[in-house]
Amino acid sequence: MILHKAKQTSSCLQPKKEKIKTTIQSTYSMEAYTQKLLTSHLDNPAHPVIMIIEDSDEDFYTFTRVTQDLDILKRSLYKFLRFRDGDESLDYLFREGDYQSLDAPLPVAILLDLNLPGTDGRDIIKRVKQTPHLQMIPIIVLSTSSSQHDVQTCYRYGANCYMIKPMGVLEMQKTVQILFENWFQFALLPSYGQFIV
Numbered sequence: 337m338i339l340h341k342a343k344q345t346s347s348c349l350q351p352k353k354e355k356i357k358t359t360i361q362s363t364y365s366m367e368a369y370t371q372k373l374l375t376s377h378l379d380n381p382a383h384p385v386i387m388i389i390e391d392s393d394e395d396f397y398t399f400t401r402v403t404q405d406l407d408i409l410k411r412s413l414y415k416f417l418r419f420r421d422g423d424e425s426l427d428y429l430f431r432e433g434d435y436q437s438l439d440a441p442l443p444v445a446i447l448l449d450l451n452l453p454g455t456d457g458r459d460i461i462k463r464v465k466q467t468p469h470l471q472m473i474p475i476i477v478l479s480t481s482s483s484q485h486d487v488q489t490c491y492r493y494g495a496n497c498y499m500i501k502p503m504g505v506l507e508m509q510k511t512v513q514i515l516f517e518n519w520f521q522f523a524l525l526p527s528y529g530q531f532i533v
Contacts, residue, residue, distance in 0.1 A: 391420045425460060450481060461493040475497075477490050
């Protein structure tokens with residue numbers, strides 16, 4: 337499921353209207369996954385959320401289109417929450433700025449692009465992993481960069497996984513399948529237990 341920014345139903349928070357809002361401009365019919373969408377990052381907070389930090393609408397659209405074909409998602413309780421820039425991502429994680437009054441569980445994992453507006457993805461890893469109450473959140477880098485410097489920097493700062501973002505829908509589908517099987521089907525995430533009733 338994908339969490340989209342929409343009208344707020346809570347009086348405790350009035351976040352920015354444009355930064356989280358997911359805009360997918362294409363001829364692809366949204367009706368195909370209407371049943372999987374939520375209207376706000378405050379909806380159903382009892383379900384585990386995967387935070388996606390990705391500034392490219394095209395890459396995010398490709399990712400969401402691919403995930404619609406994954407059977408494991410149909411059996412999964414995970415939902416997505418997308419941010420477009422590093423600064424607001426950190427505000428959300430650290431409950432700062434527009435998110436000071438937010439009362440919702442932290443994400444169980446972060447899917448992270450590196451080259452972002454505002455705070456760079458590498459700096460997000462560093463800050464999250466240096467913060468005791470956030471450092472257990474797995475950070476999975478999904479980037480087009482195959483630079484050894486980027487790979488080593490991300491792992492040095494504490495990234496849990498570094499995957500190359502491939503070109504083409506078929507290759508992306510294989511990558512996302514592997515990612516979800518490893519991290520969200522087989523692996524036990526450190527904070528998932530808080531959602532089990």
